[in-house]
Each structure stands twice: as structure tokens, then as C-alpha cells.
Amino acid sequence: MDNKLDIRRDVSGTEQLIFLEGRLDANWAGHLDDYLNNLVREGSYRFKLNMSGVQYLSSAGIRILVNQYKNIKKLGGLFVLESLSPAVSEVLSMVGMINILTQVVSETLPVEKEEALSVDKKGYRFVNKVLSDKPMTFSVSGRPELSLNSGFIASDNLKVRFGTGKYGIGIGAIGDGFEDCKNRYGEFMGIGEALVYKPSDGSKLPDYALKTGRLEPEINSLCSLQAEGAFSNQVTFESKEPDTSLSLGDMVSGFAEISGQKRFMFLVIAESGGLVGVSLSSSPATGMNLFDFPGIRENINFTTEPAWPRMLTVSLGFYVEEPEKAIAPFLRPVSPGSSAFIHTHSAVFPFQALPKNETSASKLVMHLFESSIVQDVMHLIYDSRDIAGLGESTFRQGVAWIGKLN
Numbered sequence: 001m002d003n004k005l006d007i008r009r010d011v012s013g014t015e016q017l018i019f020l021e022g023r024l025d026a027n028w029a030g031h032l033d034d035y036l037n038n039l040v041r042e043g044s045y046r047f048k049l050n051m052s053g054v055q056y057l058s059s060a061g062i063r064i065l066v067n068q069y070k071n072i073k074k075l076g077g078l079f080v081l082e083s084l085s086p087a088v089s090e091v092l093s094m095v096g097m098i099n100i101l102t103q104v105v106s107e108t109l110p111v112e113k114e115e116a117l118s119v120d121k122k123g124y125r126f127v128n129k130v131l132s133d134k135p136m137t138f139s140v141s142g143r144p145e146l147s148l149n150s151g152f153i154a155s156d157n158l159k160v161r162f163g164t165g166k167y168g169i170g171i172g173a174i175g176d177g178f179e180d181c182k183n184r185y186g187e188f189m190g191i192g193e194a195l196v197y198k199p200s201d202g203s204k205l206p207d208y209a210l211k212t213g214r215l216e217p218e219i220n221s222l223c224s225l226q227a228e229g230a231f232s233n234q235v236t237f238e239s240k241e242p243d244t245s246l247s248l249g250d251m252v253s254g255f256a257e258i259s260g261q262k263r264f265m266f267l268v269i270a271e272s273g274g275l276v277g278v279s280l281s282s283s284p285a286t287g288m289n290l291f292d293f294p295g296i297r298e299n300i301n302f303t304t305e306p307a308w309p310r311m312l313t314v315s316l317g318f319y320v321e322e323p324e325k326a327i328a329p330f331l332r333p334v335s336p337g338s339s340a341f342i343h344t345h346s347a348v349f350p351f352q353a354l355p356k357n358e359t360s361a362s363k364l365v366m367h368l369f370e371s372s373i374v375q376d377v378m379h380l381i382y383d384s385r386d387i388a389g390l391g392e393s394t395f396r397q398g399v400a401w402i403g404k405l406n
Contacts, residue, residue, distance in 0.1 A: 004028065006053075007035055015046045015078070021053030024061035033064045040353045041271070041310075043238055043397050045077030052083040057091045069101060076357030080104050119258045122250045123241055128258040129234045131401075136230070136265060138318075138405035142223025144329050147171065152185070152222045152285040154178040160226070161218045162190035163211060164362065167265060167403075169316050169345040170224025171284060172197055174207055178285070181220045185283045187379050188219050189316050189345045190226075191267065192362045194369050195219055196347050198377040200280040206347070206377045210369055222285065225318050225330050225343060227265040233402040234359065235259065237270075245273030245394035248380060249334045252319050252342060255402055262321040263405040267361055269354065269368075270398025272313045274306025275346060276390045277378035303383075306390060308348045308376065313395070314365060315380070317344030320405075335392070336384050346393070348376040361401045 005028035008019040016039055024032065036047065047068075065081070072079040081101045084092070092098035118127045141160075146152050157178040160168060168190040173181035174197060188197035195217030196208035209217040235255055237246065246254075255266055282290055282299040290299040321340045323331055331341035349372050358364055368374075383390040 005031060007032065015048055016044050017048050017050065019050045019053065023056040024054050024064075025056060025058040026060035029058070029060040029064040032061075033068070036068055040072070040075070041351065042242065045072060045075050045353075045356050047072065047077070047079050049079075049081050050083050051081050051088045052085050054085050054088050057088050062091070062095060062097065065101060066097065071353075075353055075355045078104075117258065119254060120240070121254045121257065122246060123244055124237050124239050124246050124250075124254065126235055126237045126254045126258045130232070131234055132230045132232050134230055134232070135406040136227040136403040138263070138265070139226050140224065140327050140330055141221065141226070142170070144171075144223040146222070147284045148289070148291055150284045150286055150288050150290055156222050157181070158221045158224075159218055160190065160221045160224065161216050162192065162195050163216050164192055165230065166226070166228045167191060167267065167316060168221075168224050168226035169318070169343065170221050171280070172219040172221040172224065173199065174209055174218070175220055177220060182285050183283050185220075185222055185285050186280045187345055187377050188221070188224075189314075189347055189377060190217065190219060191314065191316060191365050193217065194365050196369075196374055196377055198279050200283045202281070206374045208369060208374060210366065223330070225327075227318070227403055227405060229403060231267075231361070231401040232261070232264075232404045233259045235400045235402060236398075237400070238397040245396050247391070248342075248344065248393045248395070249338070249382070251395055252317070252334060253340070255400060256319065256321075256340070259402050259404070261402065261404045264319050265403040265405060266315075266317050266319065266400050268313070268315040268317075268395070268398055268400040269361075269364055270313055270315070270395040270400075271351060272308050272311050272348070273394030273396050274309045275313070275348070275378060275380060275393045276303050276306055276383050277346065277380040277393065278302050279376075279378045303378075303390065306394070307378075310351060310396075311375070312349045312351045312368070313346045314349070314368065315344055315346040317342055317380075318405075332381070335382055344380040346378055346380055347374050348378075349374055
């Protein structure tokens with residue numbers, strides 16, 4: 001008998017068929033665990049393990065199978081053992097786990113609405129579900145051009161409170177007014193009942209506030225884009241080929257095409273391929289010109305290579321085709337020469353698999369803030385510099401909520 005475990009995989013529809021052969025002992029249990037975790041990270045949540053070739057199953061192997069069963073069940077997926085070998089059947093019967101690990105729970109599959117449709121773009125499939133036909137209320141505040149010469153003063157400070165159905169991005173800080181926040185203003189994201197920003201005072205770690213009881217998240221904003229209301233669409237996107245990623249520009253272009261919208265806000269939870277962006281290292285309210293050379297090196301943090309790959313990101317952005325004069329200063333072209341404009345902020349979290357049966361954006365966002373630590377907040381850009389330019393951020397798979405703007 002070979003002292004190893006061979007793993008072979010086949011795919012049947014949405015299910016991963018895993019064929020195991022050999023010994024599932026302490027030496028190989030971790031290998032199987034990593035193998036299954038990588039499949040979950042790629043978006044697989046349904047597994048059938050064929051155990052006919054397993055000649056030995058140890059307690060370590062049982063522990064891995066039970067842990068995977070529990071984790072996949074929490075995610076709303078399927079994990080079941082099939083075709084048990086006599087050795088596996090005997091051990092699982094002795095420990096009282098055979099009925100649990102071999103039981104297939106009958107599932108009631110959701111009936112897709114007539115409005116659901118899909119679009120293939122750049123090797124990715126976008127699937128749309130219409131949620132509402134009502135537009136969000138869209139507004140802007142402040143003068144973003146003052147960031148260029150650090151010209152913000154106390155009268156530019158606007159307190160903005162967030163809660164259910166309210167979203168925004170801009171430059172701001174959590175605190176007690178302009179004087180308190182003067183040296184800390186940085187990029188912020190208001191995501192319903194969660195608010196996060198990255199202080200520019202050198203502390204580096206983002207700070208955040210969550211709605212708790214009567215406490216509602218509030219930001220001191222110098223300039224911002226805001227939207228309030230219900231989402232009109234939910235869009236999932238995933239690659240048709242393994243190990244590929246989708247650029248930010250192609251992603252939002254896919255959202256525009258499948259939703260039929262030319263003005264929308266988008267909230268995306270996705271695994272990152274690599275982020276290209278900037279964040280403030282000095283406050284734009286100190287009177288110092290942040291973009292003067294050579295000080296710009298200390299005042300603005302630029303990604304020198306795509307950052308935070310294979311992390312989980314929450315991105316909030318605004319997309320407008322041919323924006324009017326009032327909102328043009330808040331936006332930049334999706335790519336050089338494009339007639340579509342965008343402004344996007346992204347918060348970075350350690351990767352974790354999210355339940356596929358949870359469709360509430362607010363619940364998923366709150367879960368991330370409550371279960372892990374936000375690592376970074378940045379303003380995503382298209383780096384089009386000659387030779388040294390990094391291009392744009394990329395994403396691997398995810399789900400988005402679209403709100404059409406008035």
C-alpha cells in the first residue's frame with residue numbers, strides 16, 4: 001500500500017467531484033484541507049467526495065472532513081461523502097459520523113426571475129438580477145480641487161451621517177469637527193451602517209464606526225459623492241477560466257452593459273487580483289501643497305506594484321457617462337480617452353469565503369467589519385504613466401449591487 005493520498009477532480013455542473021485514493025491520515029489530511037480551501041477560494045461551494053479508493057482513515061482525516069462539512073454548510077454549500085470503502089465506512093460508523101457526512105439534504109433551488117440575464121465579457125460571465133426600478137438620490141458636496149493646494153478650511157467641513165440605504169465616498173475624518181480632524185483627513189467610505197476611513201496622520205491602520213444601538217456613523221467630510229436609496233440590480237461575476245482576473249474598467253463596463261445604466265453607484269465585494277491606487281499621507285487641510293515635488297513622495301502614498309492580491313475587498317464607486325459640469329471635478333476617466341468617468345474607493349480585508357445564500361449587501365459588509373480587521377482604504381486609479389505605469393486594479397470574482405442615479 002502506498003503511503004500517499006491521490007486527489008483527482010472532475011466537474012459536473014456546479015458540483016466538484018473529488019476522487020480520493022490512498023491514505024487519509026495525519027500526513028495527508030492537511031493536503032486535502034488546503035486543496036478544498038483553494039477550491040472554495042475560487043468560488044466552489046458544492047463538493048462530493050468519492051471515498052471508494054481510501055484504504056485508511058485516521059482521526060486527523062475525520063477531523064478535516066468534519067471541519068470542511070461544517071464550514072461548507074455555513075456557506076450554504078454542499079459537502080457529502082459517497083461510495084465509501086469498507087475501511088472508511090467502518091471508521092465513520094464507529095465514531096457516529098457516517099449519517100451526517102453521507103446525507104444529501106434536499107434543496108429547493110431558487111427560481112430565477114424573468115429579469116435575470118447574463119452577459120459574457122472579457123472571459124467573465126456577468127449575471128444580473130433586477131431588484132428595483134427606483135433611482136437613488138445622488139448628490140455631491142465640497143470642492144475636490146482644493147486638495148491640490150491643501151486649501152480646505154473650517155467652513156468646508158460638513159458632517160455627514162450614514163445609515164441604512166446611504167452610501168458615500170470622499171475625503172473626511174471621524175472626530176469632533178474641523179480642528180480636531182485637521183491633521184487626519186483621508187479617504188473615507190460610508191457603506192450603509194458602516195463607515196471607514198484611513199487617517200493621514202501616519203497611524204496607517206484605518207479607523208471605522210458601525211451602527212450600534214442609537215450610535216450612527218458620522219464623518220467630517222471635506223468633499224464627497226453620496227447616494228441614498230435602494231439598489232436596482234444585483235450582479236455576480238466570475239471567470240469562465242481558472243486563474244484569470246478582470247480589470248476595474250472592464251468590470252464597471254460589464255455592470256453598465258448588463259444593467260443598462262449610464263449613471264450608477266456600485267458596491268462590490270470581490271477577491272482582488274491586485275489594487276492600483278493612492279492614499280493621503282498628509283492632510284489636505286494644513287495649507288501645504290501636497291503635490292509639490294519632492295514633497296509629494298511623503299504626502300501621497302502611491303502603489304508601486306499591484307497591492308493586496310488575493311485579499312477580500314469592498315469597493316464603492318460612482319460611474320457616469322459624459323458627466324455634467326457640476327460633478328465632473330469629482331470623477332476621472334475610466335481609462336485614458338474614455339467618455340465614461342468613475343471615482344472608486346476600496347477597503348481591504350483578509351480573505352474569507354462568504355455565504356453564497358446571503359444576498360444582503362449590508363449584512364455581508366457588517367459581517368466583514370465584525371469578524372476581521374480592515375487592512376487598508378485607498379482611492380483606485382488608472383496609472384497610465386509611460387513605461388512605469390501599473391494600469392488599473394483587477395478583481396477575480398465577486399458580487400455587486402448597482403444603484404441607478406437620478
